[in-house]
Amino acid sequence: MQRVPVISPDGRPLMPTKPSRARRWLKQGKAKIYPNDLNIFAIQLINEPSGHETQDVVIGIDPGKNFSGVGVQSSKVTLLKLHLILPFPNVTKKMTARRILRRARRGRRINRKLPYDQRCHRAKRLDNRVSKKLPPSIRANRQLELRVVKEVCRLFPISNLVYEYIKARGDKGFSPAMVGQKVMLEWLGEIAPIDTQYGWQTSNLRQWLKLPKDKADKSKAVEETHSNDGVALAASHFIKWREWQSSHARGGNWEGEVSVTLAPFKVIAKPNIYRRQLHFENPDSHKPNLNQYRQRKGGTITPFGFRSGDFVQAEKAKVFYRGWIGGYTETAKSKNVSIYDVNWKRIGQFSPKKVKLLKRSCKLCVV
Template sequence: MINVFVLDKDHKPLMPCRPARARRLLKGGRARVHKLHPFTIRIVDRTLAESAVQPVLIKLDPGSRETGIAVVREDVKKMHYALFFINLRHRGASIRDALTARRQLRRGRRSRNLRYRAPRFLNRRRAEGWLPPSLRHRVDTTKSWVDRLRRLVPAIGLAQELVKFDTQKLENPEISGTEYQQGELAGYELKEYLLEKFGRRCVYCGKSGVPLNVEHIVPKARGGSNRISNLAIACVECNQKKGAKPIEDFLKGKPDLLKRIRSQLKTPLRDASAVNATRWALFNSLKATGLPVSVGSGALTKFNRHLYGVPKEHWLDALCVGETRRAVFDERMQVLEVYCAGRGQYKRTRTDRYGFPVAYFMRTKRPYGVGTGDIVRMSVRSGKHPGVWTGRAFATNDGSVVMLQPDFRVRGRAKNCTILARNDGYGYSLTNS
């Protein structure tokens, strides 16, 4: 089950409705299909002035690889009822890898037996607030989906998890008293950081899905501190078995594991660094929308999740962001998985490992009116798989269209295709919450 977005006849957003109601409106001729992803209908006989709308918030849980988005209805008691969930998967890692490959290729040109050109760097200036493309992508994609949702629901405000981890507590764990007062939230930040850093697994035995404790690598009985560089995550059994032993004695005979743990202790959490680097850029872009933006910390999100018994998921974390009296969602509600697929690439050839071209990409993005990534309805009259097929198209330069099915491929012609939705740079699927 997933709710359906509704627009009035002037394309103004109304309250989302249940799928059964949307089917009745479409069957009765009172509505038209406006968009496939996310599925949106447009009522042809009603305006916003004739309809009743309720306060709606768009809540965000930004992440390094994924961003959870929850569209919620807020009542007078500040209780939040989930209307729609989106799990937005970023492609920052692939952007970083592509830029790294391009940089290495350019540097390789200078070291070959070619005319020498000195590296240029003094003529490059970065604007204030510049972010690497892999990080800027996260900000721009999240802002793009906020703008898209604002056109589909009557949003009155936004909520963002601004601070993933309390850097003051991480840099100085001994801070206490009047210098550091968090009330019920004290201790959540540090353990959540360690859980994410070590993948929510015991560093000694690798168990997951069991209660995990904060582990002192150098025991406190032997002078170990509470600093982040001396802390890890361990299951109860390993924590008790190690006790006050030095880690060298406890892992005697396991030098590889000891080396890995020591290396991991010195490595900062990359995901936290990415989130902290982009949090203010995202906050400022959300403020530019003109809607009020409320913020909350990662500790508050976790506190709300534990208080209301909400499972740990990105989209459910978004539901628990900020101040709320209650977080309510239907367990049958499905989640719209959105992944950034892009609209193609700049390079014109596919190369081998030595950099020589082995294949050439077509120059036209949409030959015969159909482009790769379009969702089409294709009529196949002959061949192995005759019939009418619906899915994502892969266009070729000779006018043929290939459609991937779970177990086979369907091949047809562009002239026999009806475009249902053009490629917008994203891929979509539904999962259970």
């Protein structure tokens, strides 16, 4: 049985309730719908509740390089499953393009006809080989996970967090998924008490809970790829593996009790918005009379009242589409806005007159 998050009048999360009870409270005027960035049906009480006692509710986080899984579990019911599409490849592409443009600018500035000691080389401001800052792509991954955890904490009374600690295979010594683990654990430690466990422990518990795992294509946005691992991590708070040994044999068994049930499943991504730049790198070839003209590039505001990242519904040929605003084109003959899906692939271009705003941008794409 699924559960509906309940929020107190002062904004504190309470233990979730049954959908039938939530509908009855709404009908009787005892509660109202609580809007949230995860698009989860939740209610907020109008009057003060009879008590604020809560049970243990745990978040399990299975971090990755391109995808992460999050599960929310109590001892009696699974509350939520999340599949996160991480921004790692998008940030990497943008950083590569920025590096190429920066090197081109520096190359144009230097007069290579002069002797080396007379050239206009800028003195280095820092040694980037000893810097301990997180790479932008890794930081973006961890920040998206942190944002989602904070949003979940606004809906459920989270008591503990369980994070899967990653060890690199082979002789590499590190991997993109490993980098930033220490910083991430520090961030999460400010929210709630946190425990860690290794991947093989998660695998053993997931198999004992009979949660399926799809290892063929981990890019699929289904529960079997990553979110079931998050549920297994959260369930590890309630059941533990205990080893025993006697004079004749040794073994172990699982101690504790937890019930894994059906739960709402959401796919979450970050909109791949192009930030405002002065212009494109090359002049516009479609305007031969203005050889130095360069088109505007990026930006989050359109002249039609929409912003990049807004969730909208568009109509074309009597077919309705839902997606997120990603940009616009404005010429003498036409004006269109581009709409993208959760994977940030363009659905199409639509007339602004046939686009309806459903929700303002919260910098999350939730399906």
